[in-house]
Amino acid sequence: MNTNETPPARTLPKWVGPVIFLLTAGIIVVLALLAVSIMERRWEAQRPALALKPIAQWEPDNAVWGQNYPREFESYRNTRETGTRTKFGGGPPRDYLDENPRQVLLFAGNPFSKDYKQARGHFHSIADVTGTKRISEKSPGTCWTCKSTDVPRLMADMGVEQFSKTPFAQLKDRVTHSIGCQDCHDPATMNLRITRPALKEAFAAQGRNINEATHQEMRSLVCAQCHVEYYFKDKALLTFPWAKGRGVEDMLAYYDEINFSDYTHAVSKTPMLKAQHPDFEVYSHGIHAYRGVSCSDCHMPYRTEGGVKFTDHHVQSPLLNIANSCAVCHRWGEAEIRQRVESIQTKVAAVKQNAEDALVAAHLDLAAAMQAGVAEADLTGPRQLVRHAQFRWDYVSACNGMGFHAPQECTRILADAINGAQQARLAVARLLAAKGHSAPPKHPDTSTREKAAAIIKAFEAGEKVNLL
């Protein structure tokens, strides 16, 4: 037994030590670079929060907000692009009166009969509201409500009622910034907030408190400040006719109860309702709303730039951005998604056109009955049918999306519009018959915008347009 029994140490080759050292060093360098990259991306994502400059309470200038939020601002600025056509290709906004002269006659007696172009992006709101023929010297300040980030400040300064009753033209110098950040965001926290009182009041009228809305609901409700049906109470106060509900029948009951009409039809003398753009109400009846998809999810989808995820503020038709909107949930090809949407819209458009044909004929038939000397009292029933039928049609027609937001609901409403307009025509035919007129009234040629406008002008001037 001796210590020599310990076996000799097995020595490694001399090059092993340096190689392990270098390998370890290399791995450390790579990991460090990765860590730096991660930190950079985090920093990039957090930079705005770190570099925030305070924004004044009523700051109307989107560019000032844009210093803190350049991506949101730059994408918002893209709303100046006017490529809003989808199915019908690119080009300038559509002129609905050129495309579809029926609408010239349907709105006879209302400014929409003279100027009805496809809406452009939010960027153009000041230019468009000051350029439209639908605004006149008699228009109230209310018409500014949805058009500018200057409005919350003016409402705070003047009070809502005073703001609304001030003539439109008098406010022109103080309203200069288009729709933007201030309309939907709290400048201190960037939380979404409701800046227009009509929506809050409409919620209150339904016994609901809008302050309890979730963030996801707010991603639709900020849009619902403006993309809704409304009327001017006492000729100025912006009011949503929601007290009985948001369906088309609810609104008709509301308007009938207060005996409201927007205009008297120049041809048929019917007390008409002009639907505005009940996008939010129609959307509420559809499957996307049912599944909790907000307006913003489709019209302002998320994007990433580098390490930053942000909301694309280029509000537009999802059909112009299918990959980032529809296709996030619907994993089909873009062409298939487009085809699917357009097949729904094509069906709505066909029923809508049938409603228009029936309504145009009903207005002209009513005018013929007046020429035939039918008593006014006998025309009340048919006129009420036309009033309801046209509001139903307009509830669908005036909206964006050609019924896509609630296909069955919109088709159902248009079916009722057709039914009402045809019932009015039948009643008028019998009234005409009682006056000895069995032949169909002679409808003048209103097949172009110019011809339709000329006929309306003759009616308004009290000239004889022989319909019998």
Place this chain on the structure above:
Amino acid sequence: MNTNETPPARTLPKWVGPVIFLLTAGIIVVLALLAVSIMERRWEAQRPALALKPIAQWEPDNAVWGQNYPREFESYRNTRETGTRTKFGGGPPRDYLDENPRQVLLFAGNPFSKDYKQARGHFHSIADVTGTKRISEKSPGTCWTCKSTDVPRLMADMGVEQFSKTPFAQLKDRVTHSIGCQDCHDPATMNLRITRPALKEAFAAQGRNINEATHQEMRSLVCAQCHVEYYFKDKALLTFPWAKGRGVEDMLAYYDEINFSDYTHAVSKTPMLKAQHPDFEVYSHGIHAYRGVSCSDCHMPYRTEGGVKFTDHHVQSPLLNIANSCAVCHRWGEAEIRQRVESIQTKVAAVKQNAEDALVAAHLDLAAAMQAGVAEADLTGPRQLVRHAQFRWDYVSACNGMGFHAPQECTRILADAINGAQQARLAVARLLAAKGHSAPPKHPDTSTREKAAAIIKAFEAGEKVNLL
């Protein structure tokens, strides 16, 4: 230094060895039991294939097939349950004529005006086809086509044409087995197969080969052998009017081209079309078909018993089995699913009823025009409108599902039905006016089944029903 330096061996307690042995044995036993269970379940799943008894080529008796496939047979046998009501609660099949006397008048001159009950399950097909008043001594053998597993054999024996032209009553003794296995399955392979020639011919007429259908497509196509629109070519040959397409306009164009009508309306003398039950055509226009969901996926969902997965052959409304059908894809509560389906159906039902009201009135208005002495030639136009309008309505109304299978398409079709019926009424009102009748025709009371039937009887007897 001595050998005592070796440390004493550390001995384990004596009980350790037996415990390890027992634990190991226990684990082996448990694993063996698990293996046996797995083997049993596999065997259970494969047993049918192992124990198959040959089934004769034309075997009509479902019970014989059931010896090989007891689960499928037993679930099929549940189709004898008549709880087919959904929205309206349980109970016997609905009698549509009692519930909705408008249909008595709409089908005046057709057997559906006298006997129109809700369909019962496949188990009852022989009892129901021999019990209905819609089958008469003049009915051809064709009326057996969709009712029995004896039919494939008879068609093979007699030839399709001879089978179809043989009077219904003459075949009664040879057709005794209700709809079942033979109708959809190859007895040798159990593969799905098409046994009725009309569907194959309809595919061929569209330039398609049904033998190229996938298994998933076959899970709808076996249903499409019968749940379709059809007519009797040369008064006996079952034919689908699909040559121009499966849409309602395609079928109208087809029927107009061959100048076909099912019956002449007893009140309005309109050459009418009776839609059968174009369930497959309507389904083809809906979202479920678009996403590749077959009839069987919802109406015959998969089930498991022990280790065996099988198709539930209790064909029924998914609303009676929401958890296994709808809820497999739509992960909502059953009450919510039901509410969602019924809200769609309620909207369709409302538009459908408006179409019925317009159509009933149109038939009576046409009868009034005849009484007023309006020339037959002048009635051709209004009658064509009514013919088309009522087929549109019936295309939706005659189907199962109250439009649920394609909500927008059905609502669109009903809108067109309303439009056509009202246009007919307007034209007739002017014809009546030209004969000096300006007041609305006096429509008799047809508000109950009995009252409607009495009026029709008077018309058929040539009695004077004063409408002017």
